[in-house]
Amino acid sequence: METDTIAAISTPMGEGAIGIVRISGPAAFQVADQLYTGKKALAEVDTHTINYGHIQDPASGETVEEAMVSVLRAPRTYTKEDIIEINCHGGLTSVNRVLQLALRYGARLAEPGEFTKRAFLNGRIDLSQAEAVMDLIRAKTDQAMNVAMNQVEGKLSSRIQTLRQKLLETVASVEVNIDYPEYDAEEVTLEMIREKGTEVEQAIEELLTTAHQGKILREGLSTVILGRPNVGKSSLLNNLVHENKAIVTDIPGTTRDVVEEYVNIRGVPLRLLDTAGIRETEDIVERLGVERSRKVVKDAELALLVLNYNEAITEADEELFKLIQDQDTIIIVNKTDLAPEISLDQVKELANGNPVITTSLLKDEGVDDLEEAIRELFFAGEMEGGDLSYVSNSRHIALLEQAKRSVQEALSAAEGGMPIDMVQIDITRAWEVLGEVIGDSVQESLIDQLFSQFCLGK
Amino acid sequence: MSYHGGDFDVIVIGAGHSGVEAGLASARAGANTLMLTLNLDAVAFMPCNPSVGGPAKGIVVREIDALGGEMARNIDKTHIQMRMLNTAKGPAVRALRAQADKFLYQQEMKETIEKTENLLLRQGMVESLVIEDDKVKGVVTQTGAVYNAKAVIVTTGTYLRGKVILGELSYESGPNNMQPSVNLSYDLQKLGFKMERFKTGTPPRVNSRTIDYSKTEIQPGDDVPRAFSYETTKFITDQLPCWLTYTNEDTHTFINDNLSRSPMYSGMIEGTGPRYCPSIEDKIVRFSDKPRHQIFLEPEGRNTQEVYVQGLSTSLPEDVQHNILRTIPGLEHVQMMRPGYAIEYDAIVPTQLWPTLETKMIDGLFTAGQINGTSGYEEAAGQGLMAGINAAMKVLGKEPLILDRSEAYIGVMIDDLVTKGTEEPYRLLTSRAEYRLLLRHDNADLRLTEKGHEIGLISDERFARFEKKKAEIAEEIQRLDKTTIKASPEAEKVMEAASSSPLKEAMNAAVLLKRPEVTYAAIDALAPAEKELDADVKEQVEIQVKYKGYIAKQLEQVGKLKKMENKKLPEDLDYHAIKGLAIEAREKLSEVRPLSVAQASRVSGVNPADVSVLLVYMEQGRLQKVAAEG
Numbered sequence A: 001m002e003t004d005t006i007a008a009i010s011t012p013m014g015e016g017a018i019g020i021v022r023i024s025g026p027a028a029f030q031v032a033d034q035l036y037t038g039k040k041a042l043a044e045v046d047t048h049t050i051n052y053g054h055i056q057d058p059a060s061g062e063t064v065e066e067a068m069v070s071v072l073r074a075p076r077t078y079t080k081e082d083i084i085e086i087n088c089h090g091g092l093t094s095v096n097r098v099l100q101l102a103l104r105y106g107a108r109l110a111e112p113g114e115f116t117k118r119a120f121l122n123g124r125i126d127l128s129q130a131e132a133v134m135d136l137i138r139a140k141t142d143q144a145m146n147v148a149m150n151q152v153e154g155k156l157s158s159r160i161q162t163l164r165q166k167l168l169e170t171v172a173s174v175e176v177n178i179d180y181p182e183y184d185a186e187e188v189t190l191e192m193i194r195e196k197g198t199e200v201e202q203a204i205e206e207l208l209t210t211a212h213q214g215k216i217l218r219e220g221l222s223t224v225i226l227g228r229p230n231v232g233k234s235s236l237l238n239n240l241v242h243e244n245k246a247i248v249t250d251i252p253g254t255t256r257d258v259v260e261e262y263v264n265i266r267g268v269p270l271r272l273l274d275t276a277g278i279r280e281t282e283d284i285v286e287r288l289g290v291e292r293s294r295k296v297v298k299d300a301e302l303a304l305l306v307l308n309y310n311e312a313i314t315e316a317d318e319e320l321f322k323l324i325q326d327q328d329t330i331i332i333v334n335k336t337d338l339a340p341e342i343s344l345d346q347v348k349e350l351a352n353g354n355p356v357i358t359t360s361l362l363k364d365e366g367v368d369d370l371e372e373a374i375r376e377l378f379f380a381g382e383m384e385g386g387d388l389s390y391v392s393n394s395r396h397i398a399l400l401e402q403a404k405r406s407v408q409e410a411l412s413a414a415e416g417g418m419p420i421d422m423v424q425i426d427i428t429r430a431w432e433v434l435g436e437v438i439g440d441s442v443q444e445s446l447i448d449q450l451f452s453q454f455c456l457g458k
Numbered sequence B: 001m002s003y004h005g006g007d008f009d010v011i012v013i014g015a016g017h018s019g020v021e022a023g024l025a026s027a028r029a030g031a032n033t034l035m036l037t038l039n040l041d042a043v044a045f046m047p048c049n050p051s052v053g054g055p056a057k058g059i060v061v062r063e064i065d066a067l068g069g070e071m072a073r074n075i076d077k078t079h080i081q082m083r084m085l086n087t088a089k090g091p092a093v094r095a096l097r098a099q100a101d102k103f104l105y106q107q108e109m110k111e112t113i114e115k116t117e118n119l120l121l122r123q124g125m126v127e128s129l130v131i132e133d134d135k136v137k138g139v140v141t142q143t144g145a146v147y148n149a150k151a152v153i154v155t156t157g158t159y160l161r162g163k164v165i166l167g168e169l170s171y172e173s174g175p176n177n178m179q180p181s182v183n184l185s186y187d188l189q190k191l192g193f194k195m196e197r198f199k200t201g202t203p204p205r206v207n208s209r210t211i212d213y214s215k216t217e218i219q220p221g222d223d224v225p226r227a228f229s230y231e232t233t234k235f236i237t238d239q240l241p242c243w244l245t246y247t248n249e250d251t252h253t254f255i256n257d258n259l260s261r262s263p264m265y266s267g268m269i270e271g272t273g274p275r276y277c278p279s280i281e282d283k284i285v286r287f288s289d290k291p292r293h294q295i296f297l298e299p300e301g302r303n304t305q306e307v308y309v310q311g312l313s314t315s316l317p318e319d320v321q322h323n324i325l326r327t328i329p330g331l332e333h334v335q336m337m338r339p340g341y342a343i344e345y346d347a348i349v350p351t352q353l354w355p356t357l358e359t360k361m362i363d364g365l366f367t368a369g370q371i372n373g374t375s376g377y378e379e380a381a382g383q384g385l386m387a388g389i390n391a392a393m394k395v396l397g398k399e400p401l402i403l404d405r406s407e408a409y410i411g412v413m414i415d416d417l418v419t420k421g422t423e424e425p426y427r428l429l430t431s432r433a434e435y436r437l438l439l440r441h442d443n444a445d446l447r448l449t450e451k452g453h454e455i456g457l458i459s460d461e462r463f464a465r466f467e468k469k470k471a472e473i474a475e476e477i478q479r480l481d482k483t484t485i486k487a488s489p490e491a492e493k494v495m496e497a498a499s500s501s502p503l504k505e506a507m508n509a510a511v512l513l514k515r516p517e518v519t520y521a522a523i524d525a526l527a528p529a530e531k532e533l534d535a536d537v538k539e540q541v542e543i544q545v546k547y548k549g550y551i552a553k554q555l556e557q558v559g560k561l562k563k564m565e566n567k568k569l570p571e572d573l574d575y576h577a578i579k580g581l582a583i584e585a586r587e588k589l590s591e592v593r594p595l596s597v598a599q600a601s602r603v604s605g606v607n608p609a610d611v612s613v614l615l616v617y618m619e620q621g622r623l624q625k626v627a628a629e630g
């Protein structure tokens, strides 16, 4: 009975190793099959099966996640609609990315309690549960409204309000041209739309950038520690988290799998991933670990490459430098308490502009420098965290992206010589969508604007 | 002293723009109809600007025509000039506007009414309604006539407890010193209707002979013949121009100096005026930084020297008005013939109506036009037509006609009124319509002719012509979809003439037509249709092909709306018994009593959670249960 398809993360955020992105509605297959590659399209597999495959970003072709996907066809499902559940194991970041993709490719973010609501509306839950469900809807919606209210006072909403006002003035100017063609208001030209549109597009883009930072603040900057066996990776992790989380031994290859820890370094939240040391190896267990490390490196936002001060650069080290080529990296030369065998000049050359820090984790030296380097990297040139208005929730990101798309569509229509009434459709849409971010999208305010901005009458 | 005046199916009180459409529609649909009006010389009278149409409003006039109403035909016969507005701004917002010969307009309309079967036009002032068991039974006039009827439509415009205000002077009056209708307003209040008090105004009229037009700019009509009605074949070619001039610093200083004599500032006016129609004193106070305001000089007809001074609506005293006029270029020696004035009147709070325009309180009682809180002839006419249709359908035992927001501006307007009410006189604007790309000037017939035919206001003959047009449009679109245009020297020439890039290879005709700069004519030149098509058909084909993507997007949104429109709510639902609805929502919903979930979601104060709660109850069949208990 509902017409659109909704998606949401259905495991509690941050809990459990596996995150599930659940998609429900008539277009569930259509949405999922755009992202999924496996043996067969999901639309072709049997109902109530679990399918192994990959989730890819159709735009870039990049693989986001290796996933198990449950296919549940209507009506024998929770919502009585088609349901696709994508089980992700890559932690919050990748669950979020999968959700963003689903939202970009046709699903709408579910309202709080909406799966339950659908289950109810579709007769999946019986009458006796009615009141409870409604209380739930009520409570969750109110809660969501409260969040929205808090944000109304916040910086994000004031930025969006400024942006909306800018759009609204343009919209009202166009409307006044349309509704009062003989009134001597300045004629809004496609030129002006182009100018305003580009301005707004950039502003949204900026907000989306802070969205990225906002997400990092919430989930942590995923940071991978890598290096050859025995250089002190686990020691580094322990040092940064001030706890013995990883096993440290003098046996090379101690760490076999990825160890994950959260830590806040001078205002920058890090999700630290300790990896198995990378080298050519015959040990099957270890080789699997190495493979995983390579993948983790690719997904990470920051790499900490640890080298041994007491050994000359090896071939494996050079391999590692290649691996981190396109990544924000800090090079750590550890064990400075031992004899210098490494050529620091060679390190600097290989570092290719990335910061190089020397430490002795054993003696607790150089860690300050490292922390400072991390902080600088994150806030590079930008304002301090306190002044940024972070867009952090998926709903906001989805809406901002939608608004950006609408502005872009308006711009390309204007570029293509479409008449202003068509261009206006997408500008107005952008204005409405931005309104949804801050929970305010009333037609009436346009009409108010019209009459306060212009002097109209007979 | 009372006597039996006669028995009718439907009685229409008032013969303004709303009343005439109501009476004609009701009679044409087959109901025996009586129209009672205060003064037979004021049928379809234009007490304010002598013009019909404009953005949104002009589209309403087209819709009225497609549904079998009269306004379009009448203005086609009696205008002094016509212009298509917004031609460069795209098909969604194009609109026609006509300057009317206000005297001819009245005469023509009156004669049409007089010639209509089933319809009796009679002079008389209705004093009260006859109501039994919350059902309307008829009306009683001042002269003691008792008319019986199964339905009554009240279209009393600004006459209802009207009060004219002019400077320090104020007196009970309808527009233009016509008799007001006072007792009927008290009667409605006694019945329990909530009323509100609105205000509107009109500018002075001057003598054309005393205007120096050389100091003004000419505003001619279009060269191309234009018409509102899809049926008009005879076009008026001899048009009169309007003229444009401006206020200046002198005007503004003079008005500022005399503000103390304005009733607006002395507190004499209690009614709420529309923001979109401020008086000149209002404009100067609120927009003090604007150095000049436009003044359009519009002839009131062909056989008169009276000129309407558009832009100078005012309630300042007569002597001040006289002096204001003379500060304006071209009007230095002008003779004022009638002063402008403000008028206050009673309106009923429109949320007391069903979307059929029948009142919720009294069965068979309908209201339409300015009494419902709107302003404008077109808004009034659109409602009059719908009330006339629905009153007739009711007495004939047929289904009512309700237009939704995606079908017509008339639907947008009525839904706004009955769902949200209005705090100022309501004017239609294109920005009020969510689907304005679908509610175009050009496709009003495609949207509504079928409905007009169903209710019996569109003749079989006209309907056959319409069906033919529809078929031709569909065939031509199909043909373009299948036609390929080859790259040829000839094609190159046509593309160049259209300042479009040349064809690199053969191209589908419909795809080519999607280029903004390529017209249907260009396509037709390269791949001509088998037979010459009507201009109307060509226009449709061009718009439908060119903007297909945008239209499809809006249709998709409409699809969602319709689903929610189809979720009907019982009229007698007890919202107070639904747990989970917020208190405010319970109260608002009980007042509006929406007929569908979609309408409920548009009631102000109802939030998405309330809508969810309603849906939940509906799906579980609880609504029926609550209704039965309540």
Ligand SMILES: Nc1nc2c(ncn2[C@@H]2O[C@H](COP(=O)(O)OP(=O)(O)OP(=O)(O)O)[C@@H](O)[C@H]2O)c(=O)[nH]1
Pocket (backbone or CB within 6 Å): A227, A228, A229, A230, A231, A232, A233, A234, A235, A236, A247, A248, A249, A250, A251, A252, A253, A254, A255, A256, A275, A276, A277, A334, A335, A336, A337, A338, A359, A360, A361, A362, A363
């Ligand atoms: N002298 C010296 N020894 C250190 C320093 N940092 C770590 N070590 C020692 O080096 C050995 C290896 O440390 P780990 O932290 O386990 O090294 P890893 O890189 O995690 O090793 P794998 O997990 O086996 O790849 C341990 O015995 C540490 O005590 C340092 O700064 N100086």
Ligand SMILES: [Mg+2]
Pocket (backbone or CB within 6 Å): A233, A234, A235, A246, A247, A248, A254, A255, A275
């Ligand atoms: Mg280790």
